[in-house]
Structures are given as C-alpha cells and as structure tokens.
Amino acid sequence: MRFRTRAIHVGQEPDPTTGAVVPPIHVASTFVQPGPGQWGQYDYSRSGNPTRKALETTLASLEEGTGALAFSTGMAAIHAVVMLLQTGDHILAGTDIYGGTYRLLHKIAPRAGLEVSLVDTTQVDRVRQALRPNTRLLWLESPGNPLLSITDIAACAQLAHQHQVLVAVDNTLATPVLTRPLTLGADVVVHSATKYLGGHSDLLGGALVVRDPELWQRLYFIQNATGAVLGPWESFLCSRALKTLELRVLAQCQTAAQVAQFLHQHPKVRKVYYPGLPDHPGHHLAARQMQGGFGAMVSFEVHGDLEAAKRVLGGLKLFRLAVSLGAVESLVEQPATMSHASYDPQDRLAHGIRDELIRLSIGLEDPQDLIEDLDQALSRA
Numbered sequence: 001m002r003f004r005t006r007a008i009h010v011g012q013e014p015d016p017t018t019g020a021v022v023p024p025i026h027v028a029s030t031f032v033q034p035g036p037g038q039w040g041q042y043d044y045s046r047s048g049n050p051t052r053k054a055l056e057t058t059l060a061s062l063e064e065g066t067g068a069l070a071f072s073t074g075m076a077a078i079h080a081v082v083m084l085l086q087t088g089d090h091i092l093a094g095t096d097i098y099g100g101t102y103r104l105l106h107k108i109a110p111r112a113g114l115e116v117s118l119v120d121t122t123q124v125d126r127v128r129q130a131l132r133p134n135t136r137l138l139w140l141e142s143p144g145n146p147l148l149s150i151t152d153i154a155a156c157a158q159l160a161h162q163h164q165v166l167v168a169v170d171n172t173l174a175t176p177v178l179t180r181p182l183t184l185g186a187d188v189v190v191h192s193a194t195k196y197l198g199g200h201s202d203l204l205g206g207a208l209v210v211r212d213p214e215l216w217q218r219l220y221f222i223q224n225a226t227g228a229v230l231g232p233w234e235s236f237l238c239s240r241a242l243k244t245l246e247l248r249v250l251a252q253c254q255t256a257a258q259v260a261q262f263l264h265q266h267p268k269v270r271k272v273y274y275p276g277l278p279d280h281p282g283h284h285l286a287a288r289q290m291q292g293g294f295g296a297m298v299s300f301e302v303h304g305d306l307e308a309a310k311r312v313l314g315g316l317k318l319f320r321l322a323v324s325l326g327a328v329e330s331l332v333e334q335p336a337t338m339s340h341a342s343y344d345p346q347d348r349l350a351h352g353i354r355d356e357l358i359r360l361s362i363g364l365e366d367p368q369d370l371i372e373d374l375d376q377a378l379s380r381a
C-alpha cells in the first residue's frame, strides 16, 4: 500500500466487536487480567493502550520502521532518546536545531554527566572532525530550525555508524511525507506530533520510530519506566489527523514555495531561507533527499533593524503571532525572542539566528490571501 492509503488503514482497522469503521477511544487506565500473574495484551495504560498502539502502528508504517512509541510531547520523546546514554557519553548535535532541544541538551543533559557539543551538520567533514571517542549520539534536524538548513542524512549516518554512534533525526519539519530518515540509515526518527502530524494546533504529542526491535525495547523500557505516554484522546486526534497528512503537507509545501518566491523578489526583504529556492545552499541536496516538496516553513530577514521586523510582525493580520508550526493556520514568530529564546544569546548569533529573523509556518489558507497579508505588512518595514 502507498503512503496515503497506509495513513488511513494501517493500525486503524474496524472495531471487531461492533464493526465501527473508526476504532473506539480506549479511555480505561487498567485492564482485567486473566488471573494473578497472568497477562493479557494490555494491563495498564502507561504500559500499553489500544488507542495509543493504533497510532504507533500507523506511525511505524509511515516512517518505514518496525516500531513506534507515542509520547506526551516532542520533548518527552527527545528526552527518552537522551536517556539511552550514560555518564561520560558525548552527544553531537546540529547548530540549527529546535530551541527546546538545545535547552535540554545544554541545561539538563550535563546534570547527568553527559557532554554536549554542536556542529554545523550541513558539512559532513565538520561532523567527522567533531566526533569524539566517547560520542554515542548524533542529533540531526533537516530542514533545520529556524534557518531551514539541509543535512545529508545518509552521509552523516554512514559516518556515524563507522564510529558506532547512534543517529537520531528530528523529522518534525520534513514529516514522513517528504523524508523518511530510517530509509537513509538513521536509527531513530523523532517527532513533535504537536506539529504536522497533529496538524490542527489542538494536541501536544511526540513520537519515536525505529527500525531495530532491540532499540525499540530499550526505548519502551525508558518510556514505561518514566511515564511520559500520549493519552488516548490525543492519540485518537493524531490518528485522525494522519489520514490527511499527505494532502495537507503537499498543499502547504506548494503554498510555501509561492510565498518564498514572493518574498525573494520583494524589495523590503534582505534574505529568504527556503530550501526550494535555487540559491539556498542545500537546494540540490534537498531536491534529492526530500520528495514532493521542500517543506512548508519559510524564514526571512527584512532590510533594517529589529524595529523594522517588529513592525512587519505587528502588521500581519492573517498570520497569527505564535510559536509552534505545522498546522492548518499560518503562524509567524521571531525565533530570537520566541522559539529560540532558550539559546544562549552569543550561541544564537554565532549560529546565524539574527534578531531580525522572522519565521513563517505556512498553513492551508489560500496562497493569495497569505501573500497579500505579507505584502501589506512588509509595506510597514
């Protein structure tokens, strides 16, 4: 079955007892056991829940993995991967990563004696040089956040595996519609399901998908031992949203390409970051690594200072000023003070996240309405 068919049918079989086409939401926290010390398929919802399992089955199929785990948030999923490591291990992560991941790696992981360093993962040679004898985890995001840099996942995975380093890819921005990192050699795919997977700004969730059943067991042990599972209601909402994932993402990518093109030729705009533009340094790699589109996030800088950027942000009417991304409604934000405020300011600048940077999450509105909104707001810059 092809992607869109799997998104609707895998894990979402009709209810065997009633024939209901949509499986029921299982809200039970606990399940009757056949006898003392005897276990059925489910016993306690932290350890396993049918509605969560249905979502995990769909996600594993869409990412071409063998197993998935659904978490209460994306950060909980990321934390579970970090908990695979031990004191003295080193994590190497990209510079263009989500601010919350940066915070977890820099402010929480060192408390457990983990070493962390960042490297520009778009340059495989730099990744090679940055590996240490104790590196155990390589953390990649492609497209990166918020600069939409493109990392060669296959090349990084090959390099990492030569050094017995586990490769995790945060696939939140690309979604499995555009990129399937497990097929490129990654060991773990990570999602904030809060974004495109959920798609409607109405749930918080996270997910991990892996190929290796033994790695799934280790992550399952961590999830069950620490408890940050996705609830049944959110699991249902996410399963429902996955049915339209491909349609949404492809349409959002098309609109994003039009918006990027519009911004690119606008006299008030200094720079546009969008992998679909031929002058983006990762354009050719993105064309090879991403199928069906270049993503639906567009970042840009206006001419002038922070005040000019703030005037544009204040002038937008349709784009909502809010963090998060990937939903049907378009959002705008200023990474330096919002999504990436948890970066140390000098690190933020060193990694190219200027105060004037504006990040757009393109939704499902009519492209022309979005372009007209940007046009009138840019006239204030």
Ligand SMILES: Cc1ncc(COP(=O)(O)O)c(C=O)c1O
Binding pocket: 073, 074, 075, 076, 098, 100, 101, 141, 145, 170, 172, 173, 191, 192, 193, 194, 195, 204, 205, 206, 324, 325
């Ligand atoms: C790329 C990326 N990864 C992870 C996260 C964290 O996910 P959550 O907010 O669901 O914890 C986010 C949230 O913005 C994100 O954008």
